[in-house]
Amino acid sequence: MTRPPTAAQRRVIDAADPVTGRLRGTDFQLAALVRRGLAFRHPRPPHDHFLTPAGHRVREEERPATAPAAAEPAPVSGTAGVFAARVGGEEEIPATGPARTREVHSAWQGLLELRRMTNTDGAVDRPCDWERTHLVQAAALALEAAGHRPADGGAGSGGYRVQATPQPEAVAVREPDADALRACAATLEKAGWQAGEYTEPRTGVRYLLASPRRT
Incomplete structure (x- = not known):
């Protein structure tokens, strides 16, 4: 890619589903993103378009200082806002209950579909490129989708916390309960x-060091 996306294309990229990278836009916009290598058209009906790893990188790169601020991304379809898995220790805790359970389940199924579409062999049991560039979010989604309890905002509270580490492709998972840590x-x-x-x-504190498997 030699030229940056147009403003209209950038809005389409910014509004992509944060987990699956699913795109919504006009046929002309989507075709242009495919030509640039920023999106691909799924071969199966309904032939939706999704961001490629290059498209995800464009979405996350910082805007030039002179560029106007982009509009807020559109909410994920069917939810009240953009979905984010709980990493533990958030000051603002998302609403719990059946609605949250459905959101988490939908996000996890979307991530499995993204694995199927973007892993060269279609494997769903191995993390994809999106997860390798969103380590904390990806690990937290796997834990929350499996029913593990994240820590609340209080210091020393029980529940898991997923944190970035200086090591490439590795996150730390902390959980004060030894059995719960092994379950994680x-x-x-x-x-x-x-x-x-x-x-x-x-400190003698036990923790997990987790990395996405490549094979």
């Missing part, structure tokens, strides 16, 4: 991650 490891491994338990030398 089992869930991540089932979801296509490698997870090992480690001990912090200074």
Whole structure:
């Protein structure tokens, strides 16, 4: 790609589903994004369009300082706002209950579909490129979708917390309950991650170091 997307194309990219990368726009806009390598047309009906890894990178790159602020992305279809998995420790906790359960289930199914479409062999048991560039969000979605309880905003509260680490393609998962920590490891491994338990030398606290599996 030699030229940046047009303003109209940028709005289509920014409004893509945050998990699956599904796009909505005119036929002309979507075809132009496909030609640029920023989107692909799914071969199966209804032949929806989705962001490629390059399209996701364009969506996440910072705007030039002189560019006007982009409009807020459109809400995910069928929800009250853009979905985000709970990483644990949020100050503003999303509403719980059946509606949240449906949102999490839908996001997880969407992620499995994204794996099927973007992994070269169509595998759904192995993380895809989107997950490798959204490690914390991807690991948190796997945990929340499996029913694990995230920590609330209070310090020292029970529940999992997913955090970035200095290591490439690795997140730390902390959970004060030892049995719950092992259960988190089992869930991540089932979801296509490698997870090992480690001990912090200074505190003696156990935690998981998890990375997306490649094979």
